Amino acid sequence: MLRTFAFGFPKLGEKREFKRLLESFWKGNITEEELRKGMEELNLKRAETYGENVDIIPSNELSYYDFMLDTALMVGAIPSRFGEYKGLETYFEMTRGKNALELTKWFNTNYHYLVPELEGENFKLLVNKPLEEYKFFKERGIKTVPQIIGLYTFLKLSKAPKRVEEEGIPVIVMEKIEDEERLNRFAQALIPVYREVLRILKEEGAQRVHFEEPALVTDMESYEWDVVKKIYEELSKEGVEIGILTYYDSVSDYDKFVELPVKALHLDLVSNGENLKKLREKGFPKDKELIAGIINGRQPWRANLREKLNLIEELMKISENLVVSNAQPLYHLPVSVEPEDELPEGLKERLSFAKEKLRELKILKEALEGKEEALKEVDESEKVMTAVYAENPEVRRKIASLRDEDFRRELPYRERDRIQREILKLPLFPTTTIGSFPQTEDVRRMRTAYRTGKITEEEYKKFIKQKIKYAIEVQEDIGLDVLVHGEFERSDMVEYFAIKLDGIATTKHGWVLSYGSRVYRPPIIYGDVSRPNPMTLEEITYAQSLTSKPVKGMLTGPVTILNWSYYREDIPKREIAYQIALALQEEVKDLEKAGIKIIQIDEPAFREGAPLKKKDWPEYFDWAIKAFRLASKAKPETQIHTHMCYSEFNEIIEYIYEMDFDVISIEASRSKGEIIEVFEKFKGWDRQIGIGVYDIHSPAIPTKEEMKAIMRRAMRVLPKELLWVNPDCGLKTRRWEEVIPALRNMVDMAKELREEVGVKV
Secondary structure (H helix, E strand, O other): OOEEEOOOOOOOOOOOHHHHHHHHHHOOOOOHHHHHHHHHHHHHHHHHHHHOOOOEOEEOOOOOOOHHHHHHHHOOOOOHHHOOOOOHHHHHHHHHOOOOOOEEEOOOOOOEEEOOEOOOOOOOOOOOHHHHHHHHHHOOOOOOEEEEEOHHHHHHHOEEEEEEEEOOEEEEEEEEOOOHHHHHHHHHHHHHHHHHHHHHHHHHOOOEEEEEOHHHHOOOOHHHHHHHHHHHHHHHHHOOEEEEEOOOOOOOOHHHHHOOOOOEEEEEOOOOOHHHHHHHHHOOOOOOEEEEEEEOOOOOEOOOHHHHHHHHHHHHHHOOOEEEEEOOOHHHOOOOOOOOOOOOOOOHHHEOOHHHHHHHHHHHHHHHOOOHHHHHHHHHHHHOOOOOOOOOHHHHHHHHOOOHHHHOOOOOHHHHHHHHHHHHOOOOOOEOOOOEOOOOHHHHHHHHHHHOOOOOHHHHHHHHHHHHHHHHHHHHHHOOOOEOOEOOOOOOOOHHHHHHOEEEEOOOOOOEEEEOOEEEOOOEEEEEEEOOOOOOHHHHHHHHHOOOOOEEEEEEOHHHHHHOOEEOOOOOHHHHHHHHHHHHHHHHHHHHHOOOOEEEEEOOOOOOOOOOOHHHHHHHHHHHHHHHHHHOOOOOOOEEEEEEOOOOOHHHHHHHHOOOOOEEEEEOOOOOOOOHHHHHHOOOOOOEEEEEOOOOOOOOOOOHHHHHHHHHHHHOOOOHHHEEEEOOOOOOOOOHHHHHHHHHHHHHHHHHHHHHHHHHO
16 A cells, blocks of 8 residues: 655744744743743644654654754764753754854755764764654654664765865864765764664664665765665664665665665655656665655645656556655745735645645545545646746847857956956955844834835835944944945845846745744746846945945845745746846846946855756856856946855865856855865966855854954965955844944954054065
């Protein structure tokens, strides 16, 4: 009999209960006991939702911050700087304290995870969260399958100390575990802890455990597969049924994957057609269970259930032991589409968020069993699949007429640089911020009042101007060299532009977690994209009118708008990116006409959108680079900035360089400046770089010496004339009482550095 399984259901809650609980605890408004009780209630609600729709319910999914951190605590991987483990005190110190763990993107998604640091190899079972959650549900009569980040994925995403030489001086740096010897060594050290977890779970009554191993879909060497095989040979000795979940792409070696000594294997049959092709060509082992990921966990479009039903029937001929599931974790989707009542006509009927995805699995099983109501819903799904795409003939014409010269600026960088330096006359180590300033309670309150009609547009704009004026005054007083308007009018860097553009819908309740308690609402690109009116001109020109210093025009780039949105699937992503880029280019031209000399086009999602396999990179980066160039086609005298944060740049630095910006700002504080190595290895780097010396994800105020150390690290690699000074990212989530002293320290540090360099010169 066919069974159903789902995983990764959003922990946020239908009314963002998770966010409220966490932030209330951080503010001291609730106790630790109240936090735990609230989380338990949320966890039970999630299990109830699973149970109403699928047969197999996972546990150990509700993390207080990040599942990679939970896994690090499970194996006792706590860096020595955090001292002895003291429960949530240490937990949150590792997430948002002054010396917090590095934050980066989870594969090619907009979820951020905390990078574990494996200082040694003396691992031990410290926090058995899989057992705690399993017992919690068992005591309430709910049978679950514990879900744990797989040992191989945990290792591949962690970092460990490595001794290297810098200018002849031996130093210790944290690096990913890439070489065969270290990978084997760490795996052997971790296997006993994982085995102990399985052994204890078995004693408690667990018959099955799922390990999430998305790293198995990345490019892998043969020795890495040997390590994976050894891991699961050892874990299988505990006598617990093991399932391995893979997602986001096809497994890198189908033959080696299906040979692993485990009970069940999950394959993503949605991200591309490679896994399904292998299943059809090579079949599937009779002694294993196939967990077929057929429901899309990353896109909100309603499934064509007739097609899915046909696929299930085909898969049942390939595998006698079939379970159907979602293809990727459901936490990439909002909880439910039910409360959305202001979407463009016909769009809501085509959407399916996490709750609806679970229901699709239930309908498929019932339809296969011949239940009449389910069969009716299968027929209905076919009817509503008719496209609701809004076509714009003028946009289509512009895309069709693009030529090579449309993707190139008028002059090469070095000539632009000379012109821009003459115009801007900035000092050595120019100081600036990334764009946003604190979105305090009054900002959020006024935005809500405006949206709900409690205040007029005129009243709201007046309030925004007051906030902009204050931000300019603060920046002038601190002494920053290049200012920003603060982005008080923007709820989110993508959603703001989505609201202004035609062809993109936004939701009221479609929240998704990005990291910690940080949420955003991904827009939905459902038609051809165009710009009916200027989007940023009014606020930025007002800010510029208040100061003689340059104020940056602030735009979100086309690749990030695309990658942080749900997008239509009837045309290539390349074409959608170009449509967005043309709309942004119109904005750039309007800003230039208004006298704005510096325009920043942020692309934090440039790296994360890359396919997981390098063979697919050339096609992606070709259109991603062209989309940025199309959007940033400005006059030579206009200085184009871009910003990227919390991404792995090492392997894509050549592609980044091809974007042809004038200045790039990057994260460097949590990595303690180690990211600068990337630019050291790139021969001929000549672009200006804003070094992120201030970790904005922590409330801690950085000292001048801490920031100066990062700059000195950069100066060992890059010419001082190329370096800017800025925070890691936008300051939207911080408070003014944190921001002002931190920026004062940053500006003072830059001034001191100028004096030091001047003395040396």
